[in-house]
Amino acid sequence: VDLVRRSRGPAVTLAFYGGEPLLEPELLRRGVEYASTPRAGSPRVLFHLTTNGTRLDAPTAAFLAERHVAVRLSFDGLPSVQDRRGRGSFAQLDDLLVSLRRDHLAHFLDRLEIAVTVTAAGLPNLGDSVEYFLSRGVRAIRVSPRATEDPDWNDACVEELDLQVSRLHRLSLDLYRRTGRAPVRLFGRAPG
Numbered sequence: 001v002d003l004v005r006r007s008r009g010p011a012v013t014l015a016f017y018g019g020e021p022l023l024e025p026e027l028l029r030r031g032v033e034y035a036s037t038p039r040a041g042s043p044r045v046l047f048h049l050t051t052n053g054t055r056l057d058a059p060t061a062a063f064l065a066e067r068h069v070a071v072r073l074s075f076d077g078l079p080s081v082q083d084r085r086g087r088g089s090f091a092q093l094d095d096l097l098v099s100l101r102r103d104h105l106a107h108f109l110d111r112l113e114i115a116v117t118v119t120a121a122g123l124p125n126l127g128d129s130v131e132y133f134l135s136r137g138v139r140a141i142r143v144s145p146r147a148t149e150d151p152d153w154n155d156a157c158v159e160e161l162d163l164q165v166s167r168l169h170r171l172s173l174d175l176y177r178r179t180g181r182a183p184v185r186l187f188g189r190a191p192g
Helices: 025-036 058-066 079-085 089-103 105-111 123-135 155-179
Strands: 011-016 044-051 070-074 112-118 141-145 184-186
Touching (some): 058 089, 079 089, 123 141
Parallel strands (some): 011 044, 044 070, 070 112, 141 184
């Protein structure tokens, strides 16, 4: 954090990720508060948190909203897809989306991004999963491939990927025409 504060740029991003940063919520809180303390010559510090959401409780959510911390929530979609990552995690994350929207609407709309990891097993549900997120009011959805080898990937997956990406394009184009927002970001570099 001291290194970030010595940066010469007008603004820098301090990102919390890897493993699960919310295993140490007090350390996260102290880091954000310390980096936010005004200091002559220091850049403006922006904050970004990547989390699986399973430890994102109400007090931490309130702190993140108050401090305008951008949140990337790893959430692969419908129960049949998400529960492959962690049994029962869909219900927990669905409840989290509901509570974040209810309790911190501005933060939910402007600072929350869903990160969907595409696997061969989940690929047929990609469009339905994105529609689910949109029905929950999510405005930013980043779709990225699995970073490690996927043993289930085969030639048929390429055709399914083409179908699903075409569907995401249609969903996004329709939403853009109605609202001026394009919610889905495909295979791009993470911000910050």
